[in-house]
Amino acid sequence: MHTARSRVLLTRHLASSRPVARIPSTRTHLLLRRTTATTPPPASSSTQPLAPPRSPVSKKWRNFLQFLGRATLITIFGGSAVFYYLSQRDKHPGTQLPFDPEKKTLVVLGSGWGATSLLTTLDTTDYNVVVISPKNFFLFTPLLPSVAVGTLNSRSIIQPTRYITRHKARTVSVIEAEATDVDPENKTVTFIDNSEIKGATSSRTIQYDYLVYAVGAETQTFNIPGVKEHAVFMKELHDAERFQRGFMDCVETAAFPGQSPEEIDRLLHMVVVGGGPTGVEVSGELHDFLEDDLKHWYPELAGRIRITLVEALPSVLPMFSRQLIDYTESTFKESKIDILTKTMVKEVKEKSVVLQMPDKSIKEVPCGLVVWAAGNKGRKITQDLMAKLPETQTNRRGLTVDDHLRLKGADGVFAIGDCTATSYAPTAQVASQQGAYLARVLHQLAKKDSIEQRLKKLEEIQVEDPAEKEKLEKEAKLLQSQLAKVKPRAFQYSHQGSLAYIGSERAIADLPFMNGNVATGGVATYLFWRSAYLSTLFSLRNRTLVATDWLKVRLFGRDVSRE
Numbered sequence: 001m002h003t004a005r006s007r008v009l010l011t012r013h014l015a016s017s018r019p020v021a022r023i024p025s026t027r028t029h030l031l032l033r034r035t036t037a038t039t040p041p042p043a044s045s046s047t048q049p050l051a052p053p054r055s056p057v058s059k060k061w062r063n064f065l066q067f068l069g070r071a072t073l074i075t076i077f078g079g080s081a082v083f084y085y086l087s088q089r090d091k092h093p094g095t096q097l098p099f100d101p102e103k104k105t106l107v108v109l110g111s112g113w114g115a116t117s118l119l120t121t122l123d124t125t126d127y128n129v130v131v132i133s134p135k136n137f138f139l140f141t142p143l144l145p146s147v148a149v150g151t152l153n154s155r156s157i158i159q160p161t162r163y164i165t166r167h168k169a170r171t172v173s174v175i176e177a178e179a180t181d182v183d184p185e186n187k188t189v190t191f192i193d194n195s196e197i198k199g200a201t202s203s204r205t206i207q208y209d210y211l212v213y214a215v216g217a218e219t220q221t222f223n224i225p226g227v228k229e230h231a232v233f234m235k236e237l238h239d240a241e242r243f244q245r246g247f248m249d250c251v252e253t254a255a256f257p258g259q260s261p262e263e264i265d266r267l268l269h270m271v272v273v274g275g276g277p278t279g280v281e282v283s284g285e286l287h288d289f290l291e292d293d294l295k296h297w298y299p300e301l302a303g304r305i306r307i308t309l310v311e312a313l314p315s316v317l318p319m320f321s322r323q324l325i326d327y328t329e330s331t332f333k334e335s336k337i338d339i340l341t342k343t344m345v346k347e348v349k350e351k352s353v354v355l356q357m358p359d360k361s362i363k364e365v366p367c368g369l370v371v372w373a374a375g376n377k378g379r380k381i382t383q384d385l386m387a388k389l390p391e392t393q394t395n396r397r398g399l400t401v402d403d404h405l406r407l408k409g410a411d412g413v414f415a416i417g418d419c420t421a422t423s424y425a426p427t428a429q430v431a432s433q434q435g436a437y438l439a440r441v442l443h444q445l446a447k448k449d450s451i452e453q454r455l456k457k458l459e460e461i462q463v464e465d466p467a468e469k470e471k472l473e474k475e476a477k478l479l480q481s482q483l484a485k486v487k488p489r490a491f492q493y494s495h496q497g498s499l500a501y502i503g504s505e506r507a508i509a510d511l512p513f514m515n516g517n518v519a520t521g522g523v524a525t526y527l528f529w530r531s532a533y534l535s536t537l538f539s540l541r542n543r544t545l546v547a548t549d550w551l552k553v554r555l556f557g558r559d560v561s562r563e
Contacts, residue, residue, distance in 0.1 A: 086540055090167075097170040099128045104449065105207065106442065107189055109179050110214035111135050111161045113428040114417035116538065117435030118212060119161075124170040126446035130206065132191050134178040136161050139237055140537060141428060143546070145281040145501075147240040149247070149289040150558040154237055156545035159538050177204075179215065182385050184410035187211070210412050210445070212438065213399070215382060217418040217426065220375035226348035231372035234278055243371060247286075248562035250368035251294070254301055266366035268305045271353050273345055274373035275311030275318075277500045280328065282371055283309050284503025287335045291504075293557045308338040308365070310355065315341055317508075319425065319498055321519045324508040328521075331502050376426055382419050397421035403490035405438055414438055424493050433493055441488045448486045451479050499529050
């Protein structure tokens with residue numbers, strides 16, 4: 001019994017020592033629920049602390065970046081769409097009006113600056129237009145020195161003539177042929193097929209009502225011995241390609257084993273004759289080729305390449321200001337390009353050039369290549385045309401025209417560009433403005449011809465009714481009044497400035513501003529030079545190709561392989 005009682009007492013003691021769970025009242029239970037709902041649970045060791053709220057500055061920056069990204073995407077996609085649309089529009093021209101037998105025939109000889117500017121501006125609904133040229137493309141000549149050293153591809157600076165004429169309102173006939181004779185009395189042009197593959201007919205003669213004579217000029221050699229045989233010109237596309245092959249041939253021949261030091265120095269000496277923009281730009285482009293590329297691929301020869309610029313006048317670039325001339329000469333001195341002014345070429349030999357120095361002494365200079373960029377002269381067809389008009393065409397420099405670019409001594413013939421002898425310099429800028437001006441003149445002539453034809457028809461009409469007769473007389477007076485107003489203004493050249501690249505990513509510019517000129521040179525002018533030439537190119541295709549070539553040369557350099 002004692003044991004049983006002890007167990008009972010022990011059980012009661014344990015029960016009294018445990019905590020008693022109490023059931024809370026209704027009010028206490030509601031307070032507990034509110035506290036549980038509003039108080040967050042304690043953070044465990046695996047739970048990250050909450051990030052602090054973003055400041056207004058970071059929020060604005062994030063919004064700006066989002067806006068910038070969206071604007072960039074819209075610009076890229078929008079610009080690509082516009083570029084694609086413009087390229088496809090140029091690639092797929094629309095339908096054209098056919099030849100109209102009632103319209104007069106306008107014949108254009110040439111496809112240079114003057115002729116291309118004329119075709120671009122001309123309203124072809126006024127005439128039946130025929131273009132005759134030995135080249136079926138327009139050549140952007142200011143960038144020809146860049147092609148000569150491989151900075152640009154030759155195809156990037158030419159524009160097919162049919163590209164221009166195919167986008168005109170009326171069909172334009174383009175004939176790749178060389179004009180051999182112009183008969184101003186009978187108003188005919190004779191031309192021949194001078195291509196390698198000839199058809200059954202190789203000569204034709206066509207009639208014209210109006211003739212635009214824009215055949216340009218050829219390189220002036222001044223009858224100096226050896227120039228035609230041994231010098232490389234810089235006027236046509238094949239000249240630049242020939243120089244590129246010849247220059248790389250000289251470099252590779254100099255690298256041939258066993259050449260003497262004297263022979264290597266001769267092969268690597270390049271002589272540029274002519275201190276105008278073409279000669280200066282060829283020298284500058286050659287220097288860039290040497291510094292940017294040849295030093296990497298021909299390290300043993302690059303230091304021995306020499307460039308000499310020869311000019312007969314007292315200074316290079318006589319059309320620029322004295323300040324820019326001095327800047328060019330100092331830049332060439334830094335680039336180690338020798339300038340020989342007041343120096344005349346007496347003979348060009350196969351392996352040397354004979355010079356008359358300023359002191360009248362004669363010096364024979366060994367060289368590997370001679371580049372001739374020393375002036376223009378009239379073509380044979382121009383000389384033949386002048387011979388047919390001996391009373392009015394007496395200027396040896398070229399054809400004489402009046403203030404409206406009409407050829408003196410010939411009816412219905414206009415002459416523009418380098419084939420003429422005017423007070424303006426024979427530059428692309430002058431020829432381009434002459435072509436655009438002549439397109440406006442021809443439009444006025446078409447308007448005049450239309451009015452005269454209408455007047456002639458009115459004179460032939462016979463009416464007896466006084467009212468009808470009075471009506472015709474009023475119409476005739478109105479047409480005569482309109483005819484009197486058709487008086488084209490004389491041509492006036494507006495100089496837009498002169499640009500030239502002098503190498504080392506520097507250019508010079510002499511630009512008109514207000515009543516004076518702004519002369520500038522340097523890297524910024526070089527960027528302006530590039531942008532100006534890009535905007536002057538005639539088509540989106542050319543601009544794209546030239547810009548792509550510049551980018552490729554910047555990334556990969558010029559090609560040093562030789563075909």
